[in-house]
Amino acid sequence: MVSGVAALTDSLRAALSANRVVVHGPVTPADAAQHVVGRALLHSPGGDVAVSPADRLVAELGIVDHLKAAGTNVLLPGDVGWRDRLSAAGLGVTGCWLAVAETGSLALAARVGSPRAVSLLPPVHLCLVAVDDIVATFSGAIARAAGAPLPSALTWVGGPSRTGDLEMIQTFGVHGPSTVEVVLVA
Template sequence: MSDAARRTVLGAIRHHLREARSAGDELPAVREAGRGPPPRIGEREDLVREFATRLGAVGGVAWRVAGIDGAADCVASIAAELGATRIALSDAPLVRALRGRLPASATLVEVADRDAIASCELGITSAQAAIAETGTLVLDAGMERHRLASLLPRVHVALVPVELLVADLDAAFAAYATREVPAAITLVTGPSRTADIELTLVVGVHGPQALHVVLIDGA
């Protein structure tokens, strides 16, 4: 069935495009190299400032810390304030380095079992890039197992070395011109939100209610 449908659909498209051409329509060709303006390049401190402003504007929190020790302290205090009893960790080396530095009372969930992750109050991941233009995290599932840890718990903390900041969306996608596109790239900009009931904004629906991004110098 599917092959007949495929041939019919493509045949109909070709037929109607031919009709358009014969009626004198000039149909533009796809320009193989036609690109927009090149990605913006910014000074690191400007990018950090822009990222934090944009993230703050959508209800996320940006932290800036020195080294893995600073990151561990920051995450530990977030976990303590939350009173997290179960914490999901992704498999990134940066995240695994936190083991032993988080509140001893919390159980660490390091397996990819979704029910186990769903029962955590806090999920900790890293990110593969951060976009200053929009305050966005780029989660590349080919580099880290963080699809569920960044999604199921109520609070998501992402550890991001400052070197991974890029200026804009163009730069983030340009990285894939030379790299294989993984099964999933998730862009995350702030916590989940809805305004479906009387247009009242509620932060935290199906995804996390809070997002903390810990920017690390000298990670």
């Protein structure tokens, strides 16, 4: 089992990369927002960018304001037509509750302002991960989850949607996002 933030970060990066996740950073908190804006302009030029505003890093880094300032159409859970527009959004931006270095999993907790589908319906999912939120093992993560009230949905995302149903050869992009990117934030 690895410990220490640097070792955990390296280990998570390796596991996520093995899961076909594009990993950026670690970047400083000051740079993180611009990084997200850059990815948003790339993945959803002129389209909606769905955001989970209640996720800790999203709120702390002022992601919504930065995206708006850059001229993107930010889609927030309370917005009129949110359900209809979400499926057409080019990108979903979330934070995560924690990330598991061992399995390369992003744990997303649903709550008000952090809907389940922002990481699910758009073709690209961008997830902000604070390096302090990396835990070494899945069992450690489960122990943390068991120690607090559980959200209505605790979702563990490994990477882009995939299937083994075509001659058992891993094929990406079925129902969920075909691209998952992670921005590690120091």
